Amino acid sequence: MKRRNQIKIQKTGEDSAPYRINGNGSPHKVRFIDLFCGIGGFRIAFERAGGECVFSSDWDKYSRITYKANFGEEPHGDIHTVAVADIPKHDILCAGFPCQPFSIAGVSKKNSLGRKHGFDDERQGNLFFSIADILEYHKPAAFVLENVKNLKNHDKGRTFDIIHRTLTDSLGYTVYHKIIDAKSVVPQHRERIFLVGFRDYRYFEFPEFSSEGPKLGSILESNPLPKYTLTDHLWQYLQNYAEKHRAAGNGFGFGMVTERDTTRTLSARYHKDGSEILISQGPHKNPRRLTPNECARLMGYPANFKITVSDTQAYRQFGNSVVVPVVKRIAESVIKSLQRPADYQPDLVLRCAERTRENVHAPNPPKKMARYKISRTNK
Numbered sequence: 001m002k003r004r005n006q007i008k009i010q011k012t013g014e015d016s017a018p019y020r021i022n023g024n025g026s027p028h029k030v031r032f033i034d035l036f037c038g039i040g041g042f043r044i045a046f047e048r049a050g051g052e053c054v055f056s057s058d059w060d061k062y063s064r065i066t067y068k069a070n071f072g073e074e075p076h077g078d079i080h081t082v083a084v085a086d087i088p089k090h091d092i093l094c095a096g097f098p099c100q101p102f103s104i105a106g107v108s109k110k111n112s113l114g115r116k117h118g119f120d121d122e123r124q125g126n127l128f129f130s131i132a133d134i135l136e137y138h139k140p141a142a143f144v145l146e147n148v149k150n151l152k153n154h155d156k157g158r159t160f161d162i163i164h165r166t167l168t169d170s171l172g173y174t175v176y177h178k179i180i181d182a183k184s185v186v187p188q189h190r191e192r193i194f195l196v197g198f199r200d201y202r203y204f205e206f207p208e209f210s211s212e213g214p215k216l217g218s219i220l221e222s223n224p225l226p227k228y229t230l231t232d233h234l235w236q237y238l239q240n241y242a243e244k245h246r247a248a249g250n251g252f253g254f255g256m257v258t259e260r261d262t263t264r265t266l267s268a269r270y271h272k273d274g275s276e277i278l279i280s281q282g283p284h285k286n287p288r289r290l291t292p293n294e295c296a297r298l299m300g301y302p303a304n305f306k307i308t309v310s311d312t313q314a315y316r317q318f319g320n321s322v323v324v325p326v327v328k329r330i331a332e333s334v335i336k337s338l339q340r341p342a343d344y345q346p347d348l349v350l351r352c353a354e355r356t357r358e359n360v361h362a363p364n365p366p367k368k369m370a371r372y373k374i375s376r377t378n379k
């Protein structure tokens with residue numbers, strides 16, 4: 001379904017503030033680049049946090065159409081064809097780099113096709129190194145990377161280890177990482193890993209997300225078109241498929257939800273049969289899929305986001321995207337860290353017994369960071 005005549009997204013955030021690192025230099029907005037930009041989830045989030053996008057890149061024809069419709073400019077194409085020196089100077093590099101080579105679904109599909117995965121996937125796996133090249137050349141003050149949760153376990157942890165060591169030991173960034181579930185800001189269980197890095201050591205905390213969140217009813221349309229209701233044929237097929245796997249002791253099946261629920265993770269394959277998120281329409285009617293507009297809201301996109309591509313492409317694009325309010329909160333925390341004095345530390349309570357370095361790696365962290373868990377005092 002094509003949707004037109006919608007209001008265009010504001011290019012700058014309403015709360016955008018001038019920016020200086022450590023109070024030095026002339027004030028300017030935080031400049032960020034949007035790599036593997038898809039339809040601009042990072043861009044909306046960072047603009048709303050006060051940033052200004054100075055470069056974007058994605059090679060997918062249909063994502064570029066959506067991006068242009070909403071931001072008024074077409075992203076650059078294949079990142080391999082862009083000379084690193086031609087990328088403008090920036091303060092923050094943002095990249096939700098392609099997850100297929102690292103995701104469980106991607107790995108098993110590729111294995112079954114007899115293909116390689118992870119860094120052995122020559123076409124996709126080396127995209128991380130495009131990011132590393134840009135970091136090495138431009139040395140931005142910070143970066144925010146996003147990927148599937150499985151990045152941490154892929155290839156028994158070796159993939160993450162290589163990424164982490166490249167960012168820290170080779171490039172010298174202090175890196176924090178955390179798996180965040182978007183369910184506190186949208187009615188969707190969606191766990192993604194975020195890596196935040198600072199060129200110079202900086203104190204940084206990921207924002208806290210509550211374990212409670214909105215329910216599906218808050219984003220459902222009241223009168224979705226009949227085409228979103230499953231045909232008898234498809235509904236029967238999904239039930240048979242689920243039954244077959246139940247009998248074999250497997251957990252595969254459809255994910256039926258009501259307005260009181262949180263959905264499973266929306267995937268880029270949702271257009272195929274919609275089975276991961278089916279909305280119950282009562283006992284006398286087949287369930288339905290989410291509409292593309294509901295997918296937009298499930299990913300936290302603003303109501304005025306324009307969808308000018310086919311349903312199939314729209315489902316793919318939202319399924320590949322980031323949850324905008326999650327990234328917005330991370331963006332605010334990163335910008336706050338950059339605006340503080342470089343040696344900022346909050347008032348600390350040092351608890352030797354609870355020492356942990358799990359989520360921070362700094363090449364030369366202050367001794368306190370290296371040896372103790374740090375928590376704020378309650379003043």
Ligand SMILES: C[S@@+](CC[C@H](N)C(=O)[O-])C[C@H]1O[C@@H](n2cnc3c(N)ncnc32)[C@H](O)[C@@H]1O
Nearest residue numbers: 036037038039041058059060078079096321322
């Ligand atoms: C996981 S999606 C990122 C989605 C994005 N973060 C968003 O919010 O919409 C990865 C994107 O990388 C793009 N991509 C893959 N290989 C690329 C390449 N060589 N150059 C540029 N973009 C590429 C894909 O087209 C896809 O849109």
